[in-house]
Amino acid sequence: MATTTYSKESAGGSLTARALREGFFAGLVAFGLFFLFVGLETTQNIRNELVLNQRWGLLAIFVAVAAAGRFLGVLYVQPWLAARKTAKAAVADKDVPETFLARNFSKLAILALVLMPPVAVALFGVQGSLKWVDNFGIQILIYVMLAWGLNIVVGLAGLLDLGYVAFYAVGAYSYALLSQHFGFSFWILLPLAGILAAFWGMILGFPVLRLKGDYLAIVTLAFGEIIRLVLINWTEVTKGTFGISGIPKASVFGIWSFDVGAANNFAKVFELPMSSAYYKIFLFYVILALALLTAYVTIRLRRMPIGRAWEALREDEIACRSLGINTVTTKLTAFATGAMFGGFAGSFFAVRQGFVSPESFVFLESAIILAIVVLGGMGSLVGIAVAATVMVGGTELLREMTFLKAIFGPDFTPELYRMLIFGLAMVVVMVWKPRGFVGSREPTAFLHERKAVSGSFTKEGHG
Amino acid sequence: MSETLLKVHAVETYYGNIRALAGVDVEVNRGEIVSLIGANGAGKSTLMMTICGSPQARTGTVTFDGQDITRLPTHEIARLRIAQSPEGRRIFPRMTVYENLQMGASLDKLKYFDEDVEKIFTLFPRLKERQAQRGGTLSGGEQQMLSIGRALMARPKLLLLDEPSLGLAPLIVKQIFDAIKVLNKEQGLTVFLVEQNAFAALKLSDRGYVMVNGRVTMSGSGKELLANPEVRAAYLEGGRH
Numbered sequence: 001m002a003t004t005t006y007s008k009e010s011a012g013g014s015l016t017a018r019a020l021r022e023g024f025f026a027g028l029v030a031f032g033l034f035f036l037f038v039g040l041e042t043t044q045n046i047r048n049e050l051v052l053n054q055r056w057g058l059l060a061i062f063v064a065v066a067a068a069g070r071f072l073g074v075l076y077v078q079p080w081l082a083a084r085k086t087a088k089a090a091v092a093d094k095d096v097p098e099t100f101l102a103r104n105f106s107k108l109a110i111l112a113l114v115l116m117p118p119v120a121v122a123l124f125g126v127q128g129s130l131k132w133v134d135n136f137g138i139q140i141l142i143y144v145m146l147a148w149g150l151n152i153v154v155g156l157a158g159l160l161d162l163g164y165v166a167f168y169a170v171g172a173y174s175y176a177l178l179s180q181h182f183g184f185s186f187w188i189l190l191p192l193a194g195i196l197a198a199f200w201g202m203i204l205g206f207p208v209l210r211l212k213g214d215y216l217a218i219v220t221l222a223f224g225e226i227i228r229l230v231l232i233n234w235t236e237v238t239k240g241t242f243g244i245s246g247i248p249k250a251s252v253f254g255i256w257s258f259d260v261g262a263a264n265n266f267a268k269v270f271e272l273p274m275s276s277a278y279y280k281i282f283l284f285y286v287i288l289a290l291a292l293l294t295a296y297v298t299i300r301l302r303r304m305p306i307g308r309a310w311e312a313l314r315e316d317e318i319a320c321r322s323l324g325i326n327t328v329t330t331k332l333t334a335f336a337t338g339a340m341f342g343g344f345a346g347s348f349f350a351v352r353q354g355f356v357s358p359e360s361f362v363f364l365e366s367a368i369i370l371a372i373v374v375l376g377g378m379g380s381l382v383g384i385a386v387a388a389t390v391m392v393g394g395t396e397l398l399r400e401m402t403f404l405k406a407i408f409g410p411d412f413t414p415e416l417y418r419m420l421i422f423g424l425a426m427v428v429v430m431v432w433k434p435r436g437f438v439g440s441r442e443p444t445a446f447l448h449e450r451k452a453v454s455g456s457f458t459k460e461g462h463g
Numbered sequence: 464m465s466e467t468l469l470k471v472h473a474v475e476t477y478y479g480n481i482r483a484l485a486g487v488d489v490e491v492n493r494g495e496i497v498s499l500i501g502a503n504g505a506g507k508s509t510l511m512m513t514i515c516g517s518p519q520a521r522t523g524t525v526t527f528d529g530q531d532i533t534r535l536p537t538h539e540i541a542r543l544r545i546a547q548s549p550e551g552r553r554i555f556p557r558m559t560v561y562e563n564l565q566m567g568a569s570l571d572k573l574k575y576f577d578e579d580v581e582k583i584f585t586l587f588p589r590l591k592e593r594q595a596q597r598g599g600t601l602s603g604g605e606q607q608m609l610s611i612g613r614a615l616m617a618r619p620k621l622l623l624l625d626e627p628s629l630g631l632a633p634l635i636v637k638q639i640f641d642a643i644k645v646l647n648k649e650q651g652l653t654v655f656l657v658e659q660n661a662f663a664a665l666k667l668s669d670r671g672y673v674m675v676n677g678r679v680t681m682s683g684s685g686k687e688l689l690a691n692p693e694v695r696a697a698y699l700e701g702g703r704h
Contacts, residue, residue, distance in 0.1 A: 305569055309569070311555070315557055316554075316556075318553060319549065319553040319555065321538050322541055322546075323569060323613070324617065327538070443595070
């Protein structure tokens, strides 16, 4: 490694040579590393004998990827990063004018979401749109909403909650049980599920009022598990691990139904061919509306005294008290508000699946929601939405990657690598952007002009 | 003028089993600047925190404006217009200067905010320059100004200042002490000040108390204490204690 600086005149020849050399060495190292791990495989045959399989093809792929990766990295990525660094340093002091896209990002995103189902239907047909509307659209929006709800507790009030999925469960079971036993409609039970979840949020809030940080996290974690275990073991009511199935569908405010037998079935009324896609498209708009409601309420609350108090509480509890803020009610309202949105999302989840069981409310869900909030940048709605789209959408995309079977053999199931990729993505984001995708906090009060305050000015790990 | 605003009577405060205050009597009259001086660990900050109800006194009483506040929670005490600039400033680091000041005015739901914020900006012009900046990015002196400014936004009857000179350059300390004097003279604000910087504090104060090991050992007017040989030896000339 004789040359570490990139002088412009000698860039062409020596850089390529260096890239080739380093690529070759990377391949050599990869060969040495993977020779025994990948190149040779031992399995047992039917008579319990050890069989040695040789996988030279796979080994070759590993070595080739390492060599090519290093070659391209040295030749293109490193100079590009260096150039970007100098470019950044040059313009650091100037105000970079925001592009139209950046300024209106959220408006354009909402517009795109509203237009998505008709576009999907136009492109892929009614049945073909299901994948895009349901698997991607609804799935991502549920997580966006959950993460926005949790953001109130974690991002604004700074209370680390590892048991958020409990409120999701309360909302889902509220809808499932009350609709089956009392026959209430979705639109009555949706607010009710939110209220019940908020109530449970307060119940959790009381014992943990004096706790902070790690201790709070552990108790909320336990709370999430308690709710799940109650759902498993209280079999008379919740039917335990069997779950509750046959949950009634939602209707368009009672005007049109999506039950196949009903006289006012949506498809029949409009004389459309029967398809489950209409219901999914309807649900897409419901969750979109719910998610936007969450965002709207969060934005409004941040400008109101209670939202201010949440943020102040996150920053410094003692200072809050000395300013006359009642930290008890502030914490309880944060828990209750966050839980309420969890409850909304839960009852939506129940109506979408038509089936709930405790399996849907494991700790992993809480962890994923929290990860989305942290990755997105705590407190930032746009950042969280981006994180949810990348994380949830990315894992859904894995299901589509059947072509990978051609490389790794027919037994390869890409979705099994979901958590691995999720974890890798978290590590990468945290290394590059320690405060999440959108790390800056937008102030809510201005005297004369609006000015974003960059997170890079403050010490890391302070918020 | 000499009406008692704050009266601390025979207060004992404990941290667990450790007695931090061993029967303290302190009085602050309306319109006065009173300072409390003493060495590290004498219990000065504990007394300040006890007045604010965190921790609460185990025995004894704290009376403010004729009302017993010994057992009130901290936020209720703050609502009686006892504003505090706590030790270590404790501003909100990720909020802007402007938002920090708004938090200070939350008791009145920002009713007098526009009018009061101008007063603060006149008192501390630096804060006006820095208003859109995050609290955490301010220098130590600016943070102290913000902390005092935020406390003043609550329109306090009594301002408690815990070590406003801590870690600041002498010039900034002078600016801050001058501001305290202006507030006292022009607005009649009552100030109770805890300080290590005994000389500056006593010079500013109408009266002072000296605290040693959780007890008040001496009291008197600022001038008397400044002239007192024991005080001089222990807190002003240094090194001989």
